[in-house]
Amino acid sequence: MDPEPLFEKGAEIMSFFEILTIIIPSTLLTAAPLIFTSLGGMFSERSGVVNIGLEGLMAVGAFTAAVSTLGLEHAGLGNASPWIAILIAGAIGGLFSLIHAVVSISFRADQTVSGVALNFLAAGLTIFLVKLIFDGKGQTPYITHNIDKVDIPGLAKLPFLGPIFFQQVAYTSYIAIFIAILCWFIVYKTPFGLRLRSVGEHPAAADTLGISVIKMRYIGVLLSGVLGGIGGAVYLVTITSNYNVTTIAGQGFLALAALVFGKWHPIGAMGASLFFGFAQALSITSQQIPYLDRLPSVFMLIAPYVLTLIVLTGFVGRAEAPKADGVPYIKGQR
Amino acid sequence: MSYAIEMRQIRKEFPGIVANDNITLQVEEGEIHALFGENGAGKSTLMNVLFGLYQPDRGEIYVHGEKAVIHDPNDATRLGIGMVHQHFMLIDKFTVAENIVLGREPKKNGVLDMKKAVKVVRELSEKYGLDVDPEKKVEEITVGMQQRVEILKTLYRGSDILIFDEPTAVLTPIEIQELIEIMKRLVHEGKSIILITHKLKEIFECCDRATVIRRGKNIDTVKISDTNPTELASMMVGRKVHVQVNDAPYNPQGKVLEIEHLNVADTRKVEVIKDLNLTVHGGEILGIAGVDGNGQTELIEAIAGLRKTKSGTIKLNNQDVTNQRTRKMIEAGLGYIPEDRQKHGLVLDFSIAENMVLQTYYQKPYAQMGILQNKVIAKKAKKLIQEFDVRTPSEKTHARALSGGNQQKVIVAREVDRSPQLLIAAQPTRGLDVGAIEFIHGKLIEEKKKGKAVLLVSFELDEILHLSDRIAVIYEGHIIDIVSPKETNENELGLLMAGRKKGGNEA
Numbered sequence: 001m002d003p004e005p006l007f008e009k010g011a012e013i014m015s016f017f018e019i020l021t022i023i024i025p026s027t028l029l030t031a032a033p034l035i036f037t038s039l040g041g042m043f044s045e046r047s048g049v050v051n052i053g054l055e056g057l058m059a060v061g062a063f064t065a066a067v068s069t070l071g072l073e074h075a076g077l078g079n080a081s082p083w084i085a086i087l088i089a090g091a092i093g094g095l096f097s098l099i100h101a102v103v104s105i106s107f108r109a110d111q112t113v114s115g116v117a118l119n120f121l122a123a124g125l126t127i128f129l130v131k132l133i134f135d136g137k138g139q140t141p142y143i144t145h146n147i148d149k150v151d152i153p154g155l156a157k158l159p160f161l162g163p164i165f166f167q168q169v170a171y172t173s174y175i176a177i178f179i180a181i182l183c184w185f186i187v188y189k190t191p192f193g194l195r196l197r198s199v200g201e202h203p204a205a206a207d208t209l210g211i212s213v214i215k216m217r218y219i220g221v222l223l224s225g226v227l228g229g230i231g232g233a234v235y236l237v238t239i240t241s242n243y244n245v246t247t248i249a250g251q252g253f254l255a256l257a258a259l260v261f262g263k264w265h266p267i268g269a270m271g272a273s274l275f276f277g278f279a280q281a282l283s284i285t286s287q288q289i290p291y292l293d294r295l296p297s298v299f300m301l302i303a304p305y306v307l308t309l310i311v312l313t314g315f316v317g318r319a320e321a322p323k324a325d326g327v328p329y330i331k332g333q334r
Numbered sequence: 335m336s337y338a339i340e341m342r343q344i345r346k347e348f349p350g351i352v353a354n355d356n357i358t359l360q361v362e363e364g365e366i367h368a369l370f371g372e373n374g375a376g377k378s379t380l381m382n383v384l385f386g387l388y389q390p391d392r393g394e395i396y397v398h399g400e401k402a403v404i405h406d407p408n409d410a411t412r413l414g415i416g417m418v419h420q421h422f423m424l425i426d427k428f429t430v431a432e433n434i435v436l437g438r439e440p441k442k443n444g445v446l447d448m449k450k451a452v453k454v455v456r457e458l459s460e461k462y463g464l465d466v467d468p469e470k471k472v473e474e475i476t477v478g479m480q481q482r483v484e485i486l487k488t489l490y491r492g493s494d495i496l497i498f499d500e501p502t503a504v505l506t507p508i509e510i511q512e513l514i515e516i517m518k519r520l521v522h523e524g525k526s527i528i529l530i531t532h533k534l535k536e537i538f539e540c541c542d543r544a545t546v547i548r549r550g551k552n553i554d555t556v557k558i559s560d561t562n563p564t565e566l567a568s569m570m571v572g573r574k575v576h577v578q579v580n581d582a583p584y585n586p587q588g589k590v591l592e593i594e595h596l597n598v599a600d601t602r603k604v605e606v607i608k609d610l611n612l613t614v615h616g617g618e619i620l621g622i623a624g625v626d627g628n629g630q631t632e633l634i635e636a637i638a639g640l641r642k643t644k645s646g647t648i649k650l651n652n653q654d655v656t657n658q659r660t661r662k663m664i665e666a667g668l669g670y671i672p673e674d675r676q677k678h679g680l681v682l683d684f685s686i687a688e689n690m691v692l693q694t695y696y697q698k699p700y701a702q703m704g705i706l707q708n709k710v711i712a713k714k715a716k717k718l719i720q721e722f723d724v725r726t727p728s729e730k731t732h733a734r735a736l737s738g739g740n741q742q743k744v745i746v747a748r749e750v751d752r753s754p755q756l757l758i759a760a761q762p763t764r765g766l767d768v769g770a771i772e773f774i775h776g777k778l779i780e781e782k783k784k785g786k787a788v789l790l791v792s793f794e795l796d797e798i799l800h801l802s803d804r805i806a807v808i809y810e811g812h813i814i815d816i817v818s819p820k821e822t823n824e825n826e827l828g829l830l831m832a833g834r835k836k837g838g839n840e841a
Contacts, residue, residue, distance in 0.1 A: 209437035
C-alpha cells in the first residue's frame with residue numbers, strides 16, 4: 001500500500017526550498033541596516049563609550065539619505081544617487097555623533113543620558129528639517145532611484161544556492177557582511193584595534209603606555225556615527241524609500257540589542273543582526289508561507305520583538321561588556 | 335658624578351594638602367634606592383611626578399645628569415623611566431604578550447605581528463629570568479606572574495630606571511623572595527631601581543640606600559649598611575616606635591562567641607569549614623593562624639552573617655544568631671574589620687562622615703524621624719577623626735582619597751567606637767606602615783582590657799604571636815590545635831599550619 005501522501009498531488013504547496021528562496025533574501029535585506037549600525041555601536045562601546053543614540057544616528061542617516069537622493073536625482077545622477085547618498089549619510093552621521101563624543105568624552109557627562117538626548121534631538125531635528133524643506137509636509141517625497149533587489153551576475157545561476165542567496169538580493173547586504181569581516185580584522189588584527197579595545201577595558205593602563213584615551217574614544221564614537229548613518233541610509237534606500245517620523249521606529253535599538261547579543265564582537269553582532277533580520281523577514285513574508293499564513297498577522301508582527309526579548313533574556317548568558325564601557329576616564333583617579 | 339635620577343626641591347600641592355614639600359631625591363646609577371615613608375607621606379605623589387602623571391608646582395628633575403621636563407608617561411618612557419604600578423595596569427582579557435606590546439606593537443604591513451610579539455616577550459623573559467607565559471591571558475595567571483608582566487612592560491620599552499610602587503603589598507612571602515631576587519638581577523644587568531615601600535624587612539634585604547620622607551617632607555637619606563631597623567622606623571614615624579605587645583593579664587570572662595559543629599560552603603559550593611568548634615571569651619584576644627585559603631574568609635563571613643551556614647550553631651552572648659541578618663548581628667554586639675577594606679569596609683565614594691555611621695545612621699541621634707542629622711554626624715566624625723588620628727583634610731573628604739592606612743583607621747574608629755562585645759579583626763594591618771600598625775594593635779589590646787572579645791585573623795605570624803592570648807590554628811576548615819603564645823614558637827606554628835600536629839603526625 002502506498003503511504004498516504006502528505007499533500008494532495010498537484011496542490012499548491014510550497015516546498016521547503018521555495019520557502020527559503022522567499023525568506024533568506026528578505027532576511028538579508030532587513031539585516032543589512034542592523035549589521036552596519038551594530039558594527040558602529042561595537043566601535044563606540046569597545047572604546048568604552050556606551051552609545052544608546054544609535055537610533056538617532058540611524059534617523060539622521062535615513063533623513064540625510066532621503067534628502068540627498070532626491071537632490072542627486074534632481075541633478076540627474078540617476079542610479080548612482082542612492083549610493084552617493086549613503087556616503088553622505090555616513091559623513092553626516094559621523095558629524096552628528098560628535099555631539100555625543102564631546103558631551104560624554106570631553107565633558108564626561110552620563111553616557112546614557114547623552115545617548116537619549118541624541119535620539120530626541122535626531123527625531124525632532126529631522127522632522128523639523130523635513131517640514132522646512134518640503135513646505136510643511138510631515139514626510140519626504142518617495143525617492144525614485146532606490147537600491148533594488150537584483151540577481152547577482154554569475155552567482156545567481158548557481159544550482160540550489162543561487163536562488164536562495166543570490167537572486168533578488170540587494171548589494172548592500174553583501175557589502176554589510178564584508179564590512180563586518182573587515183571590522184573583525186581591524187579590531188582583532190591591527191594595532192589600532194588592540195588600542196581601541198585597551199581603552200575600553202582599562203583606560204588607565206592604556207594611558208600609562210602612552211595611548212591617548214580621549215583620541216581613541218573620539219574615533220570609536222565617530223565610527224559609530226558613520227556606520228549608524230550608513231545603517232539608516234541603507235534602511236531608507238532599500239526598504240522604506242521615504243523618511244518620516246516612524247521610519248526608523250526601533251531599528252537602532254534592535255541594532256543595540258544585536259550588539260549585546262553578539263557579545264560586542266563584530267561577527268557576533270553580524271550574526272545577531274541576521275537573526276533579528278530573520279525575525280523581521282518572517283513577519284513580512286508570513287502571508288506567503290504555508291501554516292504561518294493562518295496565524296493572526298498580529299503574532300507575526302510582534303514576532304521580531306518577542307524573539308528579541310526571549311533571546312536577550314534567555315540565551316545570551318553572561319554578556320561581558322568591555323570593562324570600562326560607560327565609565328568616563330579621569331586622569332590620575334585612584 | 336651624575337645621578338641616574340635627581341629630583342630637586344619638588345613641591346606638589348593638592349587642594350587642602352601639601353603632598354610634596356621641597357623633596358629632593360638622588361638615585362645613583364645601579365643601586366636599589368628605597369623611598370621610605372608612612373602611608374600618605376607623599377611617596378606615590380613624588381613618583382607620579384617622576385613618571386609624568388602629575389606636574390610638579392616647583393622643582394627640577396635630572397635624568398642621567400640632564401635636565402628633563404616630563405609632561406606625560408610618554409616622556410618618562412622616552413627617558414628610560416618605567417613604573418611597576420601598585421595596582422597593576424593590566425588588561426585581564428588580553429594575553430601577556432598583548433599587554434606588554436600595547437602601544438608599541440610589532441607590525442607587518444600594518445597588521446599586528448603577534449608571532450613576533452610572543453617571540454620578543456619570550457626572549458626578554460628569559461634574559462631577565464622572569465618566568466611568564468606570553469600566550470596566556472592575564473586573568474588566568476597568578477598575581478606574582480602579573481607583576482612580572484608589569485616589569486616586562488617596562489623592560490620592553492627599554493627602561494633603565496625602574497620604579498616599583500609598593501610591589502610586595504599583594505604578594506605571598508615566597509613571591510616576595512622571588513621579587514627581591516629579580517630586583518637584584520635587574521641591578522646586576524645595569525638597571526637602577528627606586529623601591530617605594532614602608533616595609534623595613536625589604537629595605538634591609540635588598541636596598542643600598544634609603545630616602546625617608548614624612549608628611550611630605552624630606553627627613554634624610556641614609557646608607558642601609560650604616561643604619562638599623564629601629565633607627566629607620568623612628569625616622570619614618572618621627573618618634574620612637576614601640577612594638578605593641580599584649581602584656582595585659584589574661585583574665586578570660588564569660589563566653590562571648592561560641593561556635594559548634596559549624597559547616598560552611600564557599601562560593602563554588604565546596605565545603606570549606608568542616609565541623610568547626612571555637613569559643614572566644616570576653617577579655618581575650620584569640621588569634622587564628624593559618625595559611626591563606628584554609629577557610630578563614632568563610633568562617634568570618636559566617637560569623638558576620640554575610641554567608642549562610644550549612645549546619646552548626648553560632649552563639650553570640652548566649653543568643654543563637656546562626657544565619658541572622660547582618661544588621662541583627664551588629665545590634666547583638668558584633669564589630670567587624672573586614673579583610674578587604676576597600677571592597678567591604680568602606681563605601682569609597684562616600685565621605686568619611688558617612689562611612690563613620692554606616693551601621694548606625696538610622697538610629698538616634700544620627701537620624702530623627704527618618705531624616706539624617708548631618709550636623710550630628712559631622713560632629714561625631716570630627717571627634718573620631720581626632721581620636722583615631724585619621725589624616726584627612728576634613729570629614730567631608732571621600733574615603734577614596736585617603737591612603738590605605740587612613741582608610742583602615744576610619745574602619746577601626748567606626749567599629750571600636752560602637753564598643754561591640756565581639757570584635758572580628760581580619761588582616762587588620764595588611765599593607766599598613768609601622769605607625770599605623772602600632773596604633774591599630776594598641777586599639778585591639780585596649781578592647782581586650784575593656785573585657786571585650788577579639789577574634790584576630792592574620793597571615794602574619796608576628797602579629798598573631800604578639801597579640802593573642804590563645805592561638806587557634808586553622809587547617810583545611812577546622813581548628814587543628816589551640817596553643818598558648820608563651821608556649822609556642824614560629825616553627826611549631828608553621829608545622830601546625832601545614833597540618834602536622836605535635837609529634838609529627840599528619841592530622
